[in-house]
Amino acid sequence: MAASGTVGTDRPAVLPQIRPVEKRRGLRQALRRFTRRRVVLIGVVLVAFELLFAIFGPLLIPYEPQRQDLFHTLAPPSPEHLLGTDDLGRDILSRLAHGSRISLTIGLSAVFAAGIPGVLLGLLVGYKGGTLDNVVMRVTDSVMAFPSIVLTLTIVAVLGQGIFNLIIAIGVAGWPNYARLTRGQVLAVREYDYVLAVRTVGATQTRIMLRHVLPNAINPAIVAMSLGVGFAIVAESGLSFLGLGVLPPTPTWGSMIQTGFQVLEIAPGLVMAPGVMIFLAVLGFNLLGDGLREALDPYLK
Amino acid sequence: MGRYILGRIFAAVPVIFMTAVLIFVIMRLLPGDPVLVIAGQPDSALDEETLRNLREQWGLNEPVWVQFAIWLGKMLTGDFGTSFVTRQPVTALVLPRLGPTLQITMMAWLIAITIGLTVGVVSATAPNSRKDWILSLGSLFAAAVPFFLTASLLMLLFALQLRWLPASGYTPFFDDPLRSLRSTIMPAITLSFGFAAVLARQMRSSMVEVLEQPYITTARSKGLRERLTISRHAMKNAMLPIVTILGFSLGNLFGGSVITERIFAVPGMGRLLVDSVSAREYAVVQAIVFIFAFTVVAANLIVDVLYAFLDPRIRLGARGGS
Numbered sequence: 064m065a066a067s068g069t070v071g072t073d074r075p076a077v078l079p080q081i082r083p084v085e086k087r088r089g090l091r092q093a094l095r096r097f098t099r100r101r102v103v104l105i106g107v108v109l110v111a112f113e114l115l116f117a118i119f120g121p122l123l124i125p126y127e128p129q130r131q132d133l134f135h136t137l138a139p140p141s142p143e144h145l146l147g148t149d150d151l152g153r154d155i156l157s158r159l160a161h162g163s164r165i166s167l168t169i170g171l172s173a174v175f176a177a178g179i180p181g182v183l184l185g186l187l188v189g190y191k192g193g194t195l196d197n198v199v200m201r202v203t204d205s206v207m208a209f210p211s212i213v214l215t216l217t218i219v220a221v222l223g224q225g226i227f228n229l230i231i232a233i234g235v236a237g238w239p240n241y242a243r244l245t246r247g248q249v250l251a252v253r254e255y256d257y258v259l260a261v262r263t264v265g266a267t268q269t270r271i272m273l274r275h276v277l278p279n280a281i282n283p284a285i286v287a288m289s290l291g292v293g294f295a296i297v298a299e300s301g302l303s304f305l306g307l308g309v310l311p312p313t314p315t316w317g318s319m320i321q322t323g324f325q326v327l328e329i330a331p332g333l334v335m336a337p338g339v340m341i342f343l344a345v346l347g348f349n350l351l352g353d354g355l356r357e358a359l360d361p362y363l364k
Numbered sequence: 365m366g367r368y369i370l371g372r373i374f375a376a377v378p379v380i381f382m383t384a385v386l387i388f389v390i391m392r393l394l395p396g397d398p399v400l401v402i403a404g405q406p407d408s409a410l411d412e413e414t415l416r417n418l419r420e421q422w423g424l425n426e427p428v429w430v431q432f433a434i435w436l437g438k439m440l441t442g443d444f445g446t447s448f449v450t451r452q453p454v455t456a457l458v459l460p461r462l463g464p465t466l467q468i469t470m471m472a473w474l475i476a477i478t479i480g481l482t483v484g485v486v487s488a489t490a491p492n493s494r495k496d497w498i499l500s501l502g503s504l505f506a507a508a509v510p511f512f513l514t515a516s517l518l519m520l521l522f523a524l525q526l527r528w529l530p531a532s533g534y535t536p537f538f539d540d541p542l543r544s545l546r547s548t549i550m551p552a553i554t555l556s557f558g559f560a561a562v563l564a565r566q567m568r569s570s571m572v573e574v575l576e577q578p579y580i581t582t583a584r585s586k587g588l589r590e591r592l593t594i595s596r597h598a599m600k601n602a603m604l605p606i607v608t609i610l611g612f613s614l615g616n617l618f619g620g621s622v623i624t625e626r627i628f629a630v631p632g633m634g635r636l637l638v639d640s641v642s643a644r645e646y647a648v649v650q651a652i653v654f655i656f657a658f659t660v661v662a663a664n665l666i667v668d669v670l671y672a673f674l675d676p677r678i679r680l681g682a683r684g685g686s
Contacts, residue, residue, distance in 0.1 A: 102504070205382035208657040208664075210619030213637065217653055220641045221393050297510060301623050304512065305638050320512045324627060327516060328524050338513035346508035 097358035106350025113344045117167050120160025128153060128161040128314050137330045146336050149319070150326055159336050162314035167344065169230055169315075170296035176234030177295075178288045181241025182281060188242075189249030189280075190272050200246070203239035211236040215298055216307050224310050233298045237291060241284045248280035255279075282359040289352035293345035300341055316341050368678065372668045376661055383657040384436050387650050394646065444651035449643060454651045458636065464534050465632035467544070468624065469617040471552035476560040476613075481606070483560070484567020485594065488602075491572050499564070507561035511620060515554045515627045522550065532629035551624040558620070559613050566609055571602040604675055611667030615660040 097103060121128075126144075132152030140147045146155040188196040206214070218232035252258065253276055261275050296316075302308035303317025311318055316337035323333030419425055426434070438444070444454035483503060487496045523531035529546050537544040574580065575598055583593045622634035629635075633652055640648035672678045 102501075201378050201382050204379045205386060205657070208379060208383050208615065208660045209386075209653065210615045210622075210656055210660070212619040212622055213653055213656055216622070216638070216641055217390055217649060220644075220646075220649065221390055293508065300510065300512070304623065305626055307638070307641060324512075324516070327519060331516065331520055334512055334516040338510055338516065341510040342505075342508050342513055345510070346505065349504070349508055 093358040097354045100354065100357070102350055103354030103357075106347050106354060109343050109347030110351055113163065113167060113340070113347060116160060117163035121157070121164060124154070124157045124160055126154035126157040128158045129312055130154075137326060139330075140332065147330060147332055149330070149333055150322055155319075155333060155336060158314040158319060159316075159340065162316050162319055162337060163340060165226065165309060165313065166296060166299055166316045166340075169226060169233070169299045169309075170292050170344070172230045173233035173237065173295040173299070174288050174291045176230050177237030177291065178241050178284060180234075181238035182245045182277075182284045184238070185242035185245030185247075185284075186249055186272055186277055186280065189246035190253055190268075190276060196246070199242065203243055206236070206239045209236070211294070212298055212301050216302055216305065219302060219307050224307060226309055226313075229299060229302060229308050232302075233295050236298070237294070240287055240291070244283040244287055245280055248283055249276055252276050252279045286352050286356045286359060289348055289355050292348040293352075296341060296344050296348075300337070368672050369669050372665055376665045379661050380658060381436075383661070384439065384654065385432070387653055387657075388432050388435060391646060391650050439651075439654055444654075445647040447645055447647055449645055454647050457648060458633065458651055458655070461631060461633045461636045463536060463632075464548070464630050465618070465621050465625070465634060467537055468548050468551050468555060468630065468632065469614070469621055471548055472555035472559065472617055472620075473610075473613070475552055476556040476563055477610075479556070480560040480563025481567050483564040485571055485599075485602075487564070487568040488571030488575060489590070489594065491568075496568075500568070503561040503564040505561075506557045507565075509557055511554050511623050511627065514557050515550070515624065518550045518553060532627075534628075534630045534632075548630070551621075551628045551630055554624050554627070555617060555620045559616065562613075563606065563609065566605060567602065570605045571598060574598045574602045577601075600674075604671070607667055607671055607674060611664040614663045615656070618656050618660070 130153060132148065134152065135144075135148055136150055136152040138144055138148040138152070144154050144156065146159065149155055149158065184199060188199045209217075214236040215232045218235055219228060222228040222232060258271065258275060261271050266275070299308060299315065300317035300320065303315045304321045305317075306321060308317055309315045319337045320334050323330070323335075323337070327334060424431060442455055444458070446452070447454055447457055450457065483499050487499045490496050519531050522529045529550055533547055535543040535547045571594075575594075580593060580598055583597050584590070588597075618634070621632060622637060624630070625632045625634040626638060633655070637649060637652045640646075640652070
């Protein structure tokens with residue numbers, strides 16, 4: 064409590080006192096566990112770098128990602144073009160920045176597209192049980208039997224290409240994981256006495272599930288979502304690389320790599336640059352996930 | 365034991381059934397007349413006679429659930445229909461593509477197991493040492509490296525710089541084993557990286573846990589050499605969680621083969637799948653998707669059965685299966 068005096072000098076002292084003591088300590092402990100391992104901080108830095116590059120990169124780089132310069136194709140890195148130019152003379156750094164926006168948007172959106180329905184369904188069937196639970200679990204089993212990229216590209220074949228359809232396709236392949244994780248937690252949480260207590264005072268089932276069970280059952284799904292961003296980014300780049308994702312000339316990491324492999328020997332940077340961006344993004348979100356796991360569930364290793 | 369295995373088989377049947385339902389539904393969701401979709405020609409160039417024959421052949425005049433039953437029956441007996449681009453049976457198109465994919469995934473599997481288990485055990489024998497730290501960091505990195513980066517580095521170094529290996533293409537194993545290995549080693553390594561990392565992490569944590577067990581202390585205190593303690597006593601129990609991953613991994617490897625086969629121009633199933641999606645050859649698409657899913661379920665079933673042999677607690681029914 065020695066800290067509260069010093070904090071009070073530059074911040075209204077009332078703020079932290081509004082929260083119940085238990086919760087504040089829990090949060091602070093979680094934060095401490097989160098930052099305990101230095102690699103987790105590296106994860107935070109990597110993710111921050113990726114996001115900042117995607118947000119501000121396109122504003123700072125003076126080249127249009129679509130503008131071709133056929134007199135300067137496949138130019139090596141130079142002061143004008145820091146990463147050189149591609150096969151159509153387009154600035155690679157500029158395309159990388161714009162591509163990061165699209166790839167990260169797809170990665171993050173796809174995780175929510177998979178996570179939100181997955182968690183809610185897991186919550187519902189875990190709480191209600193019975194036949195519905197059985198059926199949904201068999202469905203998750205069979206969706207998970209498909210290699211996820213295979214399922215994703217089959218769905219894209221049905222829906223058609225494009226950013227939005229890609230998000231949906233990756234989401235459809237990803238939801239069972241969240242449903243299973245949440246269901247598993249809910250099965251344990253619904254047996255707690257406090258849930259019985261809420262039920263005896265007459266709370267509706269929806270309210271019990273959303274307000275009382277979900278907060279205690281959602282942690283594994285949150286961890287999985289952080290790891291899921293990496294999966295989604297890999298899926299997007301894979302599909303765009305195969306020519307089944309985002310349509311050219313819109314730059315994404317995957318579509319840049321597709322061009323890159325055709326000119327690998329002359330301009331290896333065209334594969335390497337987006338490849339490194341994918342690597343750093345996946346590594347960052349994986350480390351973040353590890354940190355979250357330790358912060359949210361200290362007993363689970 | 366017998367009851368356990370039978371139980372597992374019965375649990376796998378509905379999963380296979382559901383995967384078939386899903387594929388059927390996805391294929392029926394494709395816009396347009398199913399016949400034209402199956403024929404891969406959305407804006408029909410087919411005459412009425414051919415269409416009627418096709419409807420007959422695919423049982424499209426029957427109620428939906430009868431259609432499904434006929435379709436599933438055909439799939440399970442290996443009849444995947446006819447390609448309308450090449451007019452060949454789909455089976456004839458898919459079969460020659462099995463070899464390359466199986467060879468690459470099996471090689472990747474073996475490479476990953478060798479590297480992953482070695483790294484995991486070495487890490488676990490000296491937890492939190494500098495060696496452990498470096499190896500753990502290595503697996504963290506390997507888990508995040510995209511296929512593209514590994515593949516391009518391998519290609520640049522071994523194919524374009526040193527010229528030791530062909531950059532792309534595939535030689536069938538029984539034509540020339542050595543050349544075949546040379547043509548598949550880079551795709552296999554590319555594919556194995558992420559899986560090796562997963563295995564290393566799992567092996568480390570599982571081995572660290574086992575090494576804390578009292579029976580290991582007993583083995584050590586009776587003077588058994590550390591190497592033997594690990595290989596004879598610890599390994600068996602530490603392997604149990606690994607076996608589960610080995611089954612699940614097959615799906616990931618199949619998925620990865622879609623990308624690596626494209627990078628290295630290997631004429632495998634993954635390559636055929638992508639080409640078929642682009643060419644709207646949906647009969648081929650559904651065949652490949654079904655084969656992949658079926659294989660994954662079968663692999664998991666084998667793992668479950670294997671598990672029963674390895675773990676007497678399951679065999680004797682002390683731990684109820686879920």
